[in-house]
Amino acid sequence: MFISFEGIDGSGKSTQLTLLREVLEDRGLRTLTVREPGATVLSEEIRSILLSNKQSITSTAELLLFNAARAQLVERVIVPALERREIVLCDRYSDSTTAYQGYGRQLDLGEVRTCNNIATRGIMPRVTFFIDVPYEAAQQRMSFHTTSGGPDRMERSGPEFFDRVRAGYLEIAAAEPHRFHVIDGVRDRDVIHADIVAVVTAALSTL
Ligand SMILES: Nc1ncnc2c1ncn2[C@@H]1O[C@H](COP(=O)(O)OP(=O)(O)OP(=O)(O)O)[C@@H](O)[C@H]1O
Ligand SMILES: [Mg+2]
Incomplete structure (x- = not known):
């Protein structure tokens, strides 16, 4: 089973992914956690290029770099884990590219989808959580955990x-209501977590 977490920076994706992983492992299920871009040597190197403030990157180059990192991740890590019947927990996936490079950078949505499909080979999550938090609230959360060097290039x-x-x-959520679960992220983390566990438990019961 493939599960992804989406949302703007600081919305609580990693927090919720970690809480879910603990529950699944307590149930004796095998999980694999990956982050995007990243989780392979090549993909982590591309990540550092993408997030670095050393240079500006065109929107098209950004689209291709995110998908180059993804192609490596899908073929080398995600597909083998799914074949081993593990639960893959992905911190961002191709919906991030649709949202950030398509809607955010305003690249052609059809071209973004085509590029994403080349990278994913059509491998999509069974369940995607969109942790919905307004920009101001997410900014406030991020200001509490001061990462080294301040905001990255995307932030x-x-x-x-x-x-x-x-x-x-x-918009993506409205187009794919069976896969996409919009989660109100402006609540206590345990309340959000309970919603997520309920959705995943239901999805696991249909396997
Ligand atoms: N429901 C919540 N209420 C208040 N604060 C929260 C909540 N969930 C997470 N946080 C805090 O908000 C900050 C950002 O959370 P987190 O790192 O999980 O977000 P993220 O979406 O993974 O961010 P990024 O995109 O930067 O990786 C952290 O300090 C976290 O402890
Ligand atoms: Mg995170």
Whole structure:
């Protein structure tokens, strides 16, 4: 089973992924956690290029780099784990590219989808959680955990960018209601976690 977490920066994706993994492992299920971009040597190197503030990157180059990292991850890590029947927990996946490069950077949505499909080979999550938090709330959360060096290149995009990204996620969710679960992220983390566990438990029961 393939599960992904989506949302703008600081929305609580990693927090919820970790809480879910603990529950699944307590139930004796085998999980594999990966983050995007990342989780292979090549993909982590591409990640450092993408998040570095050393240079500006065109929107098209950004689209291709995210998908190059993804192609390596899908073929080398995700597909083998799914074949071993593990539960793959992915911190961002191709919906991030649709939301950020398609809606946020305003690249052609058809081209973004084509590019994503080349990278994913059509391998999509069974369940995707969109942790929905307004930009201001997410910014406030991020200011509490001061990471080294301040905001990365993507996080430096302004509020209008993130408003487009969030609206984009909601459009993707409306188009795929069976896969996409919109989770109100402006609540206590345990309350959000309970919603997520309920959805995953139901999905596991249909396997
Ligand atoms: N429901 C919540 N209420 C309040 N704070 C939260 C909640 N969930 C997570 N946080 C806090 O908000 C911050 C961001 O959370 P987290 O790192 O999980 O977000 P993220 O979506 O993974 O961010 P990024 O995109 O930067 O990786 C953390 O300090 C976390 O402890
Ligand atoms: Mg995170």
